Amino acid sequence: MPAGRLVTTAHDVGFVGAGQLARMAGEAASALGVSMAVLAANPDDAACSVAGEVLVGSPFVEPDLRALVERCGVVTFDHEQVDLQIVDTLAAEGGVLLPGSATLEFAVDKAHMRTKFDAAGIPVPRFVVVEPGDGATKAVAHFAGVCGWPLVLKAARGGYDGKGVWPLTDRDEAEAVLARVGGPVVVEEMVPLDAELAVLVARRTSGDVVDWPAVETAQIGGVCREVLVPGRLPGHVGLVGVMAVELFWSEGRLLVNEVATRPHNSGHWTIEGAVTSQFENHLRAVLDVPLGSAAPQHNAVASVNVFGGVDGADPSRLRGRALAVDGAHVHLYGKGARPERKLGHVTVCGDDPGDVRARAWSAALALGTPAPEGIELPAGVAR
Amino acid sequence: MPAGRLVTTAHDVGFVGAGQLARMAGEAASALGVSMAVLAANPDDAACSVAGEVLVGSPFVEPDLRALVERCGVVTFDHEQVDLQIVDTLAAEGGVLLPGSATLEFAVDKAHMRTKFDAAGIPVPRFVVVEPGDGATKAVAHFAGVCGWPLVLKAARGGYDGKGVWPLTDRDEAEAVLARVGGPVVVEEMVPLDAELAVLVARRTSGDVVDWPAVETAQIGGVCREVLVPGRLPGHVGLVGVMAVELFWSEGRLLVNEVATRPHNSGHWTIEGAVTSQFENHLRAVLDVPLGSAAPQHNAVASVNVFGGVDGADPSRLRGRALAVDGAHVHLYGKGARPERKLGHVTVCGDDPGDVRARAWSAALALGTPAPEGIELPAGVAR
Numbered sequence: 038m039p040a041g042r043l044v045t046t047a048h049d050v051g052f053v054g055a056g057q058l059a060r061m062a063g064e065a066a067s068a069l070g071v072s073m074a075v076l077a078a079n080p081d082d083a084a085c086s087v088a089g090e091v092l093v094g095s096p097f098v099e100p101d102l103r104a105l106v107e108r109c110g111v112v113t114f115d116h117e118q119v120d121l122q123i124v125d126t127l128a129a130e131g132g133v134l135l136p137g138s139a140t141l142e143f144a145v146d147k148a149h150m151r152t153k154f155d156a157a158g159i160p161v162p163r164f165v166v167v168e169p170g171d172g173a174t175k176a177v178a179h180f181a182g183v184c185g186w187p188l189v190l191k192a193a194r195g196g197y198d199g200k201g202v203w204p205l206t207d208r209d210e211a212e213a214v215l216a217r218v219g220g221p222v223v224v225e226e227m228v229p230l231d232a233e234l235a236v237l238v239a240r241r242t243s244g245d246v247v248d249w250p251a252v253e254t255a256q257i258g259g260v261c262r263e264v265l266v267p268g269r270l271p272g273h274v275g276l277v278g279v280m281a282v283e284l285f286w287s288e289g290r291l292l293v294n295e296v297a298t299r300p301h302n303s304g305h306w307t308i309e310g311a312v313t314s315q316f317e318n319h320l321r322a323v324l325d326v327p328l329g330s331a332a333p334q335h336n337a338v339a340s341v342n343v344f345g346g347v348d349g350a351d352p353s354r355l356r357g358r359a360l361a362v363d364g365a366h367v368h369l370y371g372k373g374a375r376p377e378r379k380l381g382h383v384t385v386c387g388d389d390p391g392d393v394r395a396r397a398w399s400a401a402l403a404l405g406t407p408a409p410e411g412i413e414l415p416a417g418v419a420r
Numbered sequence: 421m422p423a424g425r426l427v428t429t430a431h432d433v434g435f436v437g438a439g440q441l442a443r444m445a446g447e448a449a450s451a452l453g454v455s456m457a458v459l460a461a462n463p464d465d466a467a468c469s470v471a472g473e474v475l476v477g478s479p480f481v482e483p484d485l486r487a488l489v490e491r492c493g494v495v496t497f498d499h500e501q502v503d504l505q506i507v508d509t510l511a512a513e514g515g516v517l518l519p520g521s522a523t524l525e526f527a528v529d530k531a532h533m534r535t536k537f538d539a540a541g542i543p544v545p546r547f548v549v550v551e552p553g554d555g556a557t558k559a560v561a562h563f564a565g566v567c568g569w570p571l572v573l574k575a576a577r578g579g580y581d582g583k584g585v586w587p588l589t590d591r592d593e594a595e596a597v598l599a600r601v602g603g604p605v606v607v608e609e610m611v612p613l614d615a616e617l618a619v620l621v622a623r624r625t626s627g628d629v630v631d632w633p634a635v636e637t638a639q640i641g642g643v644c645r646e647v648l649v650p651g652r653l654p655g656h657v658g659l660v661g662v663m664a665v666e667l668f669w670s671e672g673r674l675l676v677n678e679v680a681t682r683p684h685n686s687g688h689w690t691i692e693g694a695v696t697s698q699f700e701n702h703l704r705a706v707l708d709v710p711l712g713s714a715a716p717q718h719n720a721v722a723s724v725n726v727f728g729g730v731d732g733a734d735p736s737r738l739r740g741r742a743l744a745v746d747g748a749h750v751h752l753y754g755k756g757a758r759p760e761r762k763l764g765h766v767t768v769c770g771d772d773p774g775d776v777r778a779r780a781w782s783a784a785l786a787l788g789t790p791a792p793e794g795i796e797l798p799a800g801v802a803r
Contacts, residue, residue: 070750
């Protein structure tokens, strides 16, 4: 960041969005003495309590985002639900928004991401981009003739955490889903999954890159439930800030599934598990100061997400039960409890993968997380 | 905390004072999903940016402190500059303030602390409590007849970080200092120091205690400059919250010097160096949930304080230089830079005591900390 800007702006960093990613970045910002503002949809969003200033508004409203840009040395992103035109307009006016729209587009638009990666020779699942209209169902059926059913249909824009993704078993289902989705979609083969992995990298404005060890994730319905370190992969990409790349390990091949151009659920383990967290390095990257070591500090780390139970009980009322688990680092995001809403996570570091996994699950279940179908709980952990 | 209070109060925890201790506790509170309010002297105090609510006022003004107590499930302390009468009044009204006035008095009143510890058989430097008035100088001279000059005179109340402490070399100096200090004083022998140590413990309301490994501190003029782990001691005391006990190691004896009934500068290393930080365990203690492990996570940890330089430069402008030091965990408190003001600290964890000390000092000096007289800097660290 140019030194001159610092003295004329109210905050070092502004976050578009005030969810849990901005909240955890705020904890890192406070430690670094970095002042932070947020553009929040609601004044009680997760990050508002740790922000030096809260602007309530929408990144789809140009004056709202401009207000944040004008008050901050650099603006970065808690989520990718943004209007890239507005980002470009404000950057053209001299605002500093990182990562820039060319990078954000990979996360904002799945059709763009798949097409660009494929053209660059990066392995991705076989796919086709289908525009809305009369020929859409026919195009999907044609693609099924190549890959076979079932297929996966993804809205090109607007999806997250499993939303905007539908499995398709036949042409009728394709027609019904296409009628519901307004815009372009990506239709892909459903690859047989041996494992899901994620790679997290940080790159600062002046170019230095660090990458954390690859992790293994367990997902249900497109929602991350569990992250285990070590995973089985390294990797690099270019941007400013942190980027997560989600990968499929399928029949001996690695395929890129999704990218997130910001801190990511697959990197929450870095808060306690690595020398430098993804949140601190995201701040260091956009402020263009030296990145910290991404070396892991333990032989094994498990991070398990906390979800709202069917009774809607607030996990903060159950905090004491989880903190009784030895070494449980409990993170609660201050969000209102609703069934199946992601409300926090628990990280445990140690030497033995089975042991840290058992402790992290014990604490997450103690916080009211429903025991998920489709993930085998460690031995000794009661559902 | 009674479950009934939680639903009727706006915040889980309130801090009296909004300095760096409350700020670092706020970072831990955010992670735990614990909402926090502060009673701040000024709206731009260090902790205000991470507090869910800021009340501006004084703990010496009963309605100000009552407002905090009424809005928080439990109230605890960033500093001990409080009126114990007001604390008692609010506790009698049903407010929850932890630690309570009986514990706070040890930190508030050095005469009380010395007298009680001595009566309990806890080794302390030889001392005498001197009341203000005509006979004061004579009483000091009489004590010098027992211990010899020089002596140390401490105001019983109101001192911190070396303020309110004077060395006395003769009777004339004693008379001059006594004329300046309004209230009772403690006069003590000046013990020959082989080392200064600090022990940090946490105790929750229902009684469980954890203690971190003892640390060695380097002080200049009563101000902590450097903390090294491991030190050479364990120890226990009773209270709720975190308590630091500063000790003199003198000619083969351990003497209690000071106590602080709150998180303490000697425990900042625990943020990265221990499984659970002093700030998180202080919160867990006053909320009466299970305490976390105080086990160290590294063979060696060094924590070096950042002070304002003579030019008054803001260390946040120098952040990038410090972050270039491998493994440097930089903490800046967001306080206005003034020469000799404590503005932050740097912690480095590793295997070799000399190596972590060299890196922590390099980063602290890079942030503009003047190289202190009286502490030998590690080899290779430029003044």
